[in-house]
Amino acid sequence: MTKSAEMIWLDAIEANEAGDRATALSLAEEVVSIDESHADAWFAIAQWVLPVDSRGKQQMPDMIQSSKSMAASRKAVELDPDNEHAWRIGGEIIVAHLGMLEHGLKWWEDRKEVAPSDVLPYFEQISILIRMGCFEQAGEFLDVLDRMVERQPSKSLETRAKRLRIIYEEQSSMEEELSFEPQNSNDESWGLISRMRKKKPLTETYFLLMFVMPIVFLLGSLASYLFAGIPYATVIVMLIIVALYFVVINLSRRLLLKLNRPESFLNRAIDTEASSGKVCVPEEIRSSKLYTYVIGKRTPAFQERLGLIEESGEALPRKWRPSVPEL
Numbered sequence: 078m079t080k081s082a083e084m085i086w087l088d089a090i091e092a093n094e095a096g097d098r099a100t101a102l103s104l105a106e107e108v109v110s111i112d113e114s115h116a117d118a119w120f121a122i123a124q125w126v127l128p129v130d131s132r133g134k135q136q137m138p139d140m141i142q143s144s145k146s147m148a149a150s151r152k153a154v155e156l157d158p159d160n161e162h163a164w165r166i167g168g169e170i171i172v173a174h175l176g177m178l179e180h181g182l183k184w185w186e187d188r189k190e191v192a193p194s195d196v197l198p199y200f201e202q203i204s205i206l207i208r209m210g211c212f213e214q215a216g217e218f219l220d221v222l223d224r225m226v227e228r229q230p231s232k233s234l235e236t237r238a239k240r241l242r243i244i245y246e247e248q249s250s251m252e253e254e255l256s257f258e259p260q261n262s263n264d265e266s267w268g269l270i271s272r273m274r275k276k277k278p279l280t281e282t283y284f285l286l287m288f289v290m291p292i293v294f295l296l297g298s299l300a301s302y303l304f305a306g307i308p309y310a311t312v313i314v315m316l317i318i319v320a321l322y323f324v325v326i327n328l329s330r331r332l333l334l335k336l337n338r339p340e341s342f343l344n345r346a347i348d349t350e351a352s353s354g355k356v357c358v359p360e361e362i363r364s365s366k367l368y369t370y371v372i373g374k375r376t377p378a379f380q381e382r383l384g385l386i387e388e389s390g391e392a393l394p395r396k397w398r399p400s401v402p403e404l
Contacts, residue, residue, distance in 0.1 A: 260393045355391045
């Protein structure tokens, strides 16, 4: 007797609970082949097609797995728009793993239509807009987010919104000093990237040890000399050193951002290629140590897809502009 879609679905759940992910996935795919409107099965496929974590270490999906998960997530939210988890999975896959930033903006815009009070789409869209260098639009979305957070009192949301505001202000102020349009091959910032192409960017740890700590040590030594002989001198000096550490860290952060500007700009160029499906990074930079370092931090699916874009060799038009949703 032929099993119904619901009976096969129960078998899929049982297989997944038993740890047989491959069988569970195969059964879920059979379910949707029989009943294309089975929202739970589509959602399960979106999850089960992704690799299982190994020994507590997260395993990254390849491009095929990411694409299948994205397609299943899209079907799941079509059938069940209230499935917040499906929206989250789809949003992560489309941006972090496939690098389709413009599609990511549209994905979260669609989420707004079914959940107008949900703040997550604004967090995600602002992050994407900052990555793409669309600071004017990011600022507008951030203002809306701040008002929404005020209406939904939550310490975690407030903290996250403030952190995003700091990132936005840092990046936008840096952009005012020196802007970058990857689609313009004559942009002066390409020269900056080219000059630094043989070097890796400074890590925060290296910057801390080689720049911040020596300054704090010198100032701390001076404080120790000045307060020598007074009561509780050791305690006072320790408090001063701690305060100096945080002051110097905050003051020097902008310097670190400036020093690592080539990395930031190259990341934007790579995001532009992945989002547009066209190339803009010069070959001399693509074969550089800096490029190898930057692309090495991306997910396997992202690297795989970007490789296909590079092979196509279709140049990004100078007049290209990202498609950005309006408020």
